[in-house]
Amino acid sequence: MAEITYREALNQALSEEISRDSNVVLMGEEVAQFKGSYKVSEGLLEEFGPERIIDTPISEAAFSGLAVGAAMMGMRPVVEFMFWSFSYVAFDQIFNNAASVRYMSGGLVNVPIVFRGPANGGTNVGATHSHTPENFAANTPGLKVICPSTPADAKGMMKAAIRDNDPVCVMENTILYNLKGEVPEDENFIIPLGKARIALEGNDLSIIAHGRSVQVALQVAETLEEKHGVSAEVLDLRSIRPLDLEAILETVKKTNRVLLVEENKPFCGVDAQIAYLIQEHAFDHLDAPVKRISAIDVPQAYSKELENFQIPNHDRVLAKAMELL
Amino acid sequence: MESIYHDADIQKGDAPTKASPTAVPLPNETDFSAVSINHSLEAEEKIRFFSQMLRIRRFEERSLRAYQQGHIGGFLHLYIGQEAVAVGSVSVMSQDDHVITAYRDHGHAIAVGMEMDECMAELYGKKTGCSKGKGGSMHFFAPDKNFWGGHGIVGGQTPLGLGMAYALKTKGTKGACLCFMGDGATNQGSFYESLNLASLWNLPVIYVIENNGYSMGTSESRHSAGEPLARRGEAFDIDWSVHQGHDLYEVRSAIHNALSRAREKSRPSVLEIVTYRYRGHSVADPDQTYRSKEEIEEYKENKDPINLFRDKLLKEGVLTDDKIKALDKAAKDEAEASAEFALASPFPDVSELMDDVYWETDNPEEKSSSGTIFFESSR
Numbered sequence: 001m002a003e004i005t006y007r008e009a010l011n012q013a014l015s016e017e018i019s020r021d022s023n024v025v026l027m028g029e030e031v032a033q034f035k036g037s038y039k040v041s042e043g044l045l046e047e048f049g050p051e052r053i054i055d056t057p058i059s060e061a062a063f064s065g066l067a068v069g070a071a072m073m074g075m076r077p078v079v080e081f082m083f084w085s086f087s088y089v090a091f092d093q094i095f096n097n098a099a100s101v102r103y104m105s106g107g108l109v110n111v112p113i114v115f116r117g118p119a120n121g122g123t124n125v126g127a128t129h130s131h132t133p134e135n136f137a138a139n140t141p142g143l144k145v146i147c148p149s150t151p152a153d154a155k156g157m158m159k160a161a162i163r164d165n166d167p168v169c170v171m172e173n174t175i176l177y178n179l180k181g182e183v184p185e186d187e188n189f190i191i192p193l194g195k196a197r198i199a200l201e202g203n204d205l206s207i208i209a210h211g212r213s214v215q216v217a218l219q220v221a222e223t224l225e226e227k228h229g230v231s232a233e234v235l236d237l238r239s240i241r242p243l244d245l246e247a248i249l250e251t252v253k254k255t256n257r258v259l260l261v262e263e264n265k266p267f268c269g270v271d272a273q274i275a276y277l278i279q280e281h282a283f284d285h286l287d288a289p290v291k292r293i294s295a296i297d298v299p300q301a302y303s304k305e306l307e308n309f310q311i312p313n314h315d316r317v318l319a320k321a322m323e324l325l
Numbered sequence: 326m327e328s329i330y331h332d333a334d335i336q337k338g339d340a341p342t343k344a345s346p347t348a349v350p351l352p353n354e355t356d357f358s359a360v361s362i363n364h365s366l367e368a369e370e371k372i373r374f375f376s377q378m379l380r381i382r383r384f385e386e387r388s389l390r391a392y393q394q395g396h397i398g399g400f401l402h403l404y405i406g407q408e409a410v411a412v413g414s415v416s417v418m419s420q421d422d423h424v425i426t427a428y429r430d431h432g433h434a435i436a437v438g439m440e441m442d443e444c445m446a447e448l449y450g451k452k453t454g455c456s457k458g459k460g461g462s463m464h465f466f467a468p469d470k471n472f473w474g475g476h477g478i479v480g481g482q483t484p485l486g487l488g489m490a491y492a493l494k495t496k497g498t499k500g501a502c503l504c505f506m507g508d509g510a511t512n513q514g515s516f517y518e519s520l521n522l523a524s525l526w527n528l529p530v531i532y533v534i535e536n537n538g539y540s541m542g543t544s545e546s547r548h549s550a551g552e553p554l555a556r557r558g559e560a561f562d563i564d565w566s567v568h569q570g571h572d573l574y575e576v577r578s579a580i581h582n583a584l585s586r587a588r589e590k591s592r593p594s595v596l597e598i599v600t601y602r603y604r605g606h607s608v609a610d611p612d613q614t615y616r617s618k619e620e621i622e623e624y625k626e627n628k629d630p631i632n633l634f635r636d637k638l639l640k641e642g643v644l645t646d647d648k649i650k651a652l653d654k655a656a657k658d659e660a661e662a663s664a665e666f667a668l669a670s671p672f673p674d675v676s677e678l679m680d681d682v683y684w685e686t687d688n689p690e691e692k693s694s695s696g697t698i699f700f701e702s703s704r
Contacts, residue, residue: 025495051495057525062484062518069425069488072473075495092481092515105466105474106457107681141682141699160693165684194696242696273700 001184007177009151010040013158014078016187018048021076024162027054027063028080028117037082038118038177064090064115068098071113071167078162081117084171085131098167099142114161116170119147120212121263121300121311123174130300130307132263134210135270137169138241144168145240146193149214151181153238156191164193173212194242198251202233205324206251208274209261210237213312217261220317230325240270248274249282256287257324261312266294293320357574358637362417362581368643372652374416374573375638378408378631379656381432384441385604387660388431388448392608396668397448401462404432406603409630410535411436413576414503417584421500423471423493425486427507428463429535429602430475437472439465441663451670458673459681479540480506480513483532487519490530494591501529501587503580509540511554520595524561529587531580532558534597535570541606542615558595570600571628574637601628 004012018024030037032045032055045053056063060081067077081087087094098111121130138145144166148154154172161168183189199214200221207217214236221232235251237244252258258278260271275290296310309316357363385403392401404411411432415424426433434444439455447454448462455465465475473489476482486504493500510516511534523530534555540548551557558565564586568579576598583594601624605612638644679699685692686699 057518057521059518059521061515062487062522065481065484065515065519066488066491066522069473069485070492070495071488072468072485073423073489073492075492092478093484096478096481097476097485101474102684103681104456104460104464105468105681106455106459107687108456108466108468109473110684112684144683144694144698164694165688190693193694194698195694196696239694239696242694242698243700244695245697277700 001182003180004151004183005177006151006154006179006181007038007040009155009183010158010172011042011044012183013155013162014041015044015047017159017162018044018052020187023074023076024078025052025054025075026078026080027056027067029056029058029082031055031080036080038174040177041080060086060090061093065093065097067113068093068101068111071098071111072101072109076112076162078114078116081115083129083131084117084119084133085129087115087117087133088131094137094143094169095140099140102166103142110165111167112165113167114170115167116158116161117172118174119171120173120175121295121307122212124302124304124307126302127299132171132295134169134171134240135264135268138270142167144193144242145171146238147171147211147240148238149176149211149236151179152183153191153197155183156189157193157238160190160193163190168193171211176212176215179215191238193239194244196238196244196247197236198233199236200232200234202231202255204230204255205232205257205259205321206235206255207232207259207261207317207321208235208237208248208251210240210270211263213261213263216312216314216317219314220321223314223318224321228322232321245277245281248278252278252282253285256285258286258290259317259321259324260290260292261317263295263311266292266297269294288324291320291324293317355575357572357578360574360578362577363574371638371641371643372648374412375631375634375644376652376656377412377436378573378634379653380441380659381408381411381435382631383653383656383660384435384444384663385431387664388445389604389608391445391448391664391667397462398450399461400428400607400609401448402429402607403602403604404429406624406630407535407537407570407600408432409573409576409634410533410570410598410600413573414533414580417577417581418503419500419584420471421493421498422584423473423489423500423502424505425473425482425489425502426475426505427479427482427510428475428477429507430463430465433505434465434467434472434475437467437470439467439470439472441659442666445663445667446670449667449670450672451667452673452677453666453670457677457681480510480515482506483510483513483516483519486532487523487528487530490523490528490593491526494529499588501531501584503531503533505533505535507540508534508536508538508545508554509543509548510534511557512540512548517557520558520561520563520593523593524563527591528593529591530593531583531587532593532595533580534595536597536599537602539602539606539615542610544615553597555595555597563593563595565595565597567597567599570598571630571633573630573634
């Protein structure tokens with residue numbers, strides 16, 4: 001198995017699926033000639049030409065809606081948002097149109113589309129570029145939402161998303177783009193949506209996370225093991241909707257103590273729902289209240305000092321984990 | 326660029342008319358019955374268009390009664406007064422052309438061939454409705470008839486229509502997308518973004534602004550700077566023109582020319598079709614605060630699209646009074662029957678509430694994902 005970056009894994013997934021299905025196109029700002037703002041689409045223009053790898057103007061509402069319209073007629077567009085934050089000016093197209101057309105048409109019209117791009121803080125770009133809208137999207141029936149945290153997941157889940165017949169929002173992470181990991185080269189390597197992954201086995205505490213928070217959780221688990229002799233299990237949700245509730249309950253029943261970590265803001269964040277589900281379905285298995293670490297509840301701060309404290313960092317997560325033991 | 330008024334059938338000297346609700350009829354209207362697309366019409370076709378307009382009107386009147394009787398909830402945006410726009414437009418489409426529209430969609434739905442029964446049942450929220458009672462008045466769909474909705478957010482369908490044109494072009498189909506919208510939608514940003522891409526990418530989309538003079542209760546003079554509205558296409562090098570929507574022949578001529586432009590040159594158009602709605606924005610609209618009764622009466626009297634077409638056909642000897650009576654009775658009977666059908670139809674069962682959300686949950690044998698997709702609150 002080759003070791004490649006998260007960015008290269010996404011690139012492979014796109015390349016393979018664009019080759020495989022003539023209905024798949026990639027469109028967005030700077031995806032073609034510029035090779036992608038984060039170079040995710042590097043080389044694709046040369047490989048597939050400008051009919052399949054399409055530069056758009058800075059016009060999210062139009063190109064998102066265009067892609068939804070094309071999907072309604074059977075194409076399978078992949079729409080790149082330079083940042084998911086920019087999708088906010090295309091909200092109507094994603095949340096009213098892509099999400100609801102199937103239902104409003106009584107199942108007559110499908111919308112096989114992928115909206116993808118980075119959705120994370122921690123890069124010192126201030127409030128308008130650091131949104132993590134996986135909770136908004138997951139709150140909307142009709143949409144699917146995934147947050148891959150490793151290169152292998154990035155590839156396998158992106159391929160699954162493109163082959164999916166429903167709209168899928170893929171929330172990537174700019175800080176993960178350079179993360180390296182082993183990724184199968186098999187063109188049929190697919191990771192089905194809705195399947196969580198035990199990132200680390202443990203017995204004393206479950207840390208449940210998604211996106212880059214999984215990497216933070218793994219670092220904290222290492223510290224817990226080395227400095228405190230505590231064995232933490234880390235569950236990577238991978239997919240927010242559909243959600244692997246079974247895997248969540250399994251780890252809760254195993255360790256009886258749960259810490260939820262996410263970059264979402266706390267109020268109505270993804271982990272608010274997870275906490276609810278745990279108390280609903282595994283109340284008797286809890287030895288302590290469910291705890292959460294989210295981004296601190298203010299607009300994303302610019303200053304590095306502030307932002308590094310704001311997002312779930314090693315020290316804040318570790319301190320909260322210690323409260324549970 | 327030079328002023329674009331491409332309708333070759335319009336005589337020189339005709340300027341775009343001001344799209345004002347109080348505009349009076351043009352002094353010298355062009356006789357659009359003479360243009361080739363209309364001149365070649367068989368009597369039967371003309372009767373069919375007349376009948377379609379009547380059917381839309383009788384359907385709308387019957388749905389209004391059903392609303393007043395409490396059978397229909399929510400919003401009901403009636404198309405009465407605008408019938409020639411939908412019927413005229415659809416009448417010149419080929420089988421490769423597609424339609425998408427806004428929430429005032431009943432007229433377009435019937436014009437593309439949807440049955441009154443499925444439409445009325447949808448209004449009643451019944452299982453036999455075109456969207457199984459899940460879409461309602463604003464969200465009719467019939468993809469098998471190239472009709473892609475029925476969209477509730479003002480202007481929200483303008484990028485979708487663009488995408489349909491893009492898909493048609495990408496797949497090498499010689500079709501175009503007619504994207505209907507109201508005058509109010511011309512002030513939404515998504516419309517301008519769509520115009521830019523339509524022109525930049527040479528997409529065969531036709532934006533048909535059905536200018537009924539009011540954006541809900543706000544008249545054009547209070548909602549839009551610059552006139553006519555269609556001229557906004559000029560900023561994007563898009564051919565535009567303004568037409569009278571009470572004349573079915575003129576609508577046919579305008580849409581035919583735009584479709585030809587789309588088909589032959591893969592170029593978009595913006596057509597403003599000046600029309601009028603007799604009822605309020607929706608039936609919940611008191612309709613007295615922003616326009617006068619006299620204004621409405623003047624339109625009914627002088628510019629009613631059905632009456633004007635009726636008179637033309639009487640003059641042409643295509644219709645007789647008896648034939649008109651028979652067609653009207655048939656339309657009323659059909660509308661009445663659709664109301665009976667809707668009333669007698671069952672409501673969808675609550676067990677069907679979660680169907681039609683995801684393709685995957687409706688096709689479990691082909692499902693590839695796992696996990697929980699629907700989340701229940703505590704029961």
